[in-house]
Amino acid sequence: MDHSQNILQRFALRVSDWSEKWFPDSYIFALLGVIIVAIAALSIGAPVQDVAISFGNGFWSLIPFTMQMCMLIIVGYVVSVSKPVEILIRKMAKIPNSGRGAIVLVATVSLFISLINWAMSTVLTALLVIALAKRKELNMDYRAAAAAAIIGMGATWALGISSSAAQLQANKASLPEPLYNLSGVIPFTETIFLPQSMIMTAVLIIVSIAIAFWSAPKGNSIKTIDQFDIQWDEDKEQKAENTPKRPGDWLENSPILSILIVVLGLLWMFNEYTKSNPIIAISSLNTYNFIFLMLGIALHGTPRNFLNAVAKAVPAVSGVLIQFPLYGSIAFIMTNAVNSADLSLSHYIAEFFVSIATKETFAIVMGIYSAILGFFIPSGGGKWIIEAPYVMQAAHDLKVHLGWSVQIYNAAEALPNLINPFFMLPMLGILKLKAKDVIGFTVTQLIFHLPLVLFLLWILGRTLTYAPPVFS
Structure with a gap:
């Protein structure tokens, strides 16, 4: 490893140690966000009563979207831990012939799977790292492989079909009314399926894989899994009794009900995709989650196996459940609490960005801002609810393509995930590592x-070029 890389890694470890010691849970940042926005609204002359009313009215405004995000995480996890996917992971682990090749494989899988389902990418790639680490002959650096497992979350996830912001903008039912009035409905064809967006995605995939390869340690710098004293209980998971003792036991362990449900689901999907444009159909977050839910039921075979997987996935949604209501309140305070001039906080923020940005510099100014805010509010969908009112207002004023404005947010918002422990937690929990172990890479x-x-x-x-919003 070259000297400059050693310096960079030491610096990153110091930053990680500091953040682990001083940074509170992301829930605290959500609480602080409400208080800061409330104070800011009061400072522009909004009455206290209006701020309080906006807080309460907005608190439950994101319930449909919150449920959709929870389902996205759960179904992604359920699919990842199914038996067929486990077999696939074992086969993939046999492909590389070297430690660096193994790291490239993990990075590649992470980048591509995250385009489909970001929750699934973090779990599936972590399981792949374990399978590769057990191949002692590869001499794979465990830290670099773990870092490669999270690359998709920092590079491509928000540019794929699981993008929270793009999903939200494509679904009128999920859009808060103030945001809908600003942006209208923006379909996938104007966000993630823009040719410009797909070019950016391809470039990021190539560059990310190259960096993963060239930054992987060699020789004595390699730190394998054996040096972390990590052990797993090999296939010691408790399995449910397969011998039916009562009718309920037999139904739980029989695939019959699962098969019937999946057949019904397939018939519904066939009808859905034949009556409309497939791209428009998949842009519905409900349809997207439905597909992965049916896939999870099919892959697990029996209701008992499926329920066991769901039970393991549920703890991962606690942050979404408790923080999204606060994000909804923040959005309402910013847009609905107005002063005597009938102007909201989002209007003043948009005015500020318009004053320091031009149509030419809009992408850079908003990209930097979104990336910085993303470290403190680690939630793609929740943060978009907060940012969208003034981002879209500024885009209108400067005549910037509305769909590309969403992609500016998406691409920049993903960047802090490379150093923010929040989205690393599922992966780190599986691999039994700490954020400071991977942050250098x-x-x-x-x-x-x-x-x-x-x-x-x-x-x-x-x-x-700019086009007016579409209202449906």
């Missing part, structure tokens, strides 16, 4: 990604 990715993403957002955005 993810910081290396971030240093390259930040200028590259801002440049791509700027240069590709120049090829798009």
Whole structure:
């Protein structure tokens, strides 16, 4: 490893140690966000009563979207831990012939799976790292492999079909009314399926894989799993009794009910995709979750296996359940609490960004801001609810393509995931590591990604023109 890389990793570890000691749980940042926005609304002259009313009215405004996000996480986990996927992981683990090749494989899987389901990517790649680590002959650096497992979350997830912001904007039923009035419905064809967006995605995949390869330690710098004193109980999970003792036991352990439900689901999906444009159909978050739910039921075979997987997945949604109501309140305070001039906080923020940005610099200014805020509010969908009112207002004022404005947010918002422990938690829990073990490698990715993403957002955005919002 070269000298500069050692310095960078030492710096990253110090930052990680500091953040682990001083940074509170992300829930605290959500609480602080409500208080800060409330104070800011009061400072522009909004009455206290209006701020309080906006807080209460907005608290439950995101219930449909909250449930959708919880289901996305659960079904992604359920699919990842199914037996067929486990067999697939074992087969993939046999592919590489070297430690660095194994790290490249993990990075590649992470980048591509995250385009489909970000929750599934973090779980599936962690399980792949374990399978590869058990191949002692590879001499794979366990830290670098773990870091590669999270690359998709920092590079491509928000540019794929599980993008919270793109899903939200494509679904009128999920959009808070103030945001709908600003942006209208923006279909996938104007966000993630834009040719410019797909070009950016392809570039990020190539660069991320290259960095994962060249930053992987060699020789004596390699730290394998054996040096972490990590052990797993090999296949010692308690299995449910398969011998039926009562009718209920037989139904739980029989695939018959699962098969019937999946057949009904397939018939519904066939009808859904034949009566409308498939791209429009999949842009519905309900349809998207339905597909993965049916897939999870099918892959687990019996209701008991499926329920066991769901039970393991549920704890991962606690942050979404408790924080999204606060994000809804923040959005309402910013847009509904107005002063005597009938102006909201979001209006003043948008005015500020319009004053320091031009149509040419909008992508860079908003990208930097979104990336910084993303470290403190680690939630793609929840943060978009907060940012969207003034981002879309500024886009209107500067005549920036509305769909590309969503992609500016998406690409920049993903960047802090490379160093934010929040989204690393599922992966780190499975691999039994700490954030400081991997942060040195993810910081290396971030240093390259930040200028590259801002440049791509700027240069590709120049090829798009503004169009008024579409209301359906």
